Amino acid sequence: MPDQDKDKELFAAICQKDQKAFEQLYRTHYRRLLVLAYQYVRNEETAEEIVNDVLLKIWMEAPRLNIAHSLRPYLSRSVVNRSLNVIRQENRLSAKFTQYQVNSGIPDSDEDEAAALEEQLLQLEKALEGLPPQCKKILLMSKFEKCKQQEIAERLNVSIKTVKNQLTIGYEKIRKAISGNVAFSIIFFIATIILGLFYEMPV
Structure with a gap:
């Protein structure tokens, strides 16, 4: 239908x-x-x-x-x-x-604008689904539990360097997932929405 x-x-x-x-x-x-x-x-x-x-x-x-x-x-x-x-x-x-x-570069048509944003949203969801498990977990801990890098490293028993590298990888994939001229602050807001709706908080 x-x-x-x-x-x-x-x-x-x-x-x-x-x-x-x-x-x-x-x-x-x-x-x-x-x-x-x-x-x-x-x-x-x-x-x-x-x-x-x-x-x-x-x-x-x-x-x-x-x-x-x-x-x-x-x-x-x-x-x-x-x-x-x-x-x-x-x-x-x-x-x-x-x-x-x-x-x-906001489209003149409100409907076109919403459709363009929705397409970017789908691209971002796909990128997040493709993140390595550890990268995704570190991103969640940083973004939603508001954990500092040192705390993440201690809880996951990894080095600070590993945490920084995984965050860099995750954010870079998010950047590449979005095409067009959307401001980067919006990208991270969209990421927050998607992560919050589609993934459980780490225990």
């Missing part, structure tokens, strides 16, 4: 307050929308609030929303619009931000 038809069925079920349908919508679109919001606001907590607000509006107001076609472009436009509103409210919508849009 085409994605557009699936979204129509999900939206119809959400209009009937089907919680499982909403959970499926959340799982399908949350990560992509979070990356999209972050590209504008550059703050993880703010991006999460924006996406949660947009998805909550779908749940609360679905019967009154006029969504003629697929939910995907509607959600993307909603996130972009809300992100820009947040920036305006914080008095940060300036010439500098406009120049950032030009320099970053």
Whole structure:
């Protein structure tokens, strides 16, 4: 079944307050929308609030929303619009931000932008899946447990040099996984999202 038809069925079920349908919508679109919001606001907590607000509006107001076609472009436009509103409210919508849009190569179409980011996300997932087990574990410990290199070395019974080398290897694979002009800070944010969703924390 085409994605557009699936979204129509999900939206119809959400209009009937089907919680499982909403959970499926959340799982399908949350990560992509979070990356999209972050590209504008550059703050993880703010991006999460924006996406949660947009998805909550779908749940609360679905019967009154006029969504003629697929939910995907509607959600993307909603996130972009809300992100820009947040920036305006914080008095940060300036010439500098406009120049950032030009320099970053952000597509004119919100839907194209979301699709491009999603493709980069898939590339990154593939790169992370291909990391050697020790490299992946060290990256997780550094990124999520916030362990210092000395602590990682002691816990894994390896040298500091090994830890540094493995982190370098991991980050280099992440860099190579992303094509285009996305800022490197966004790459690491995407990595954080993916690692957090797809891998268990090391014990």
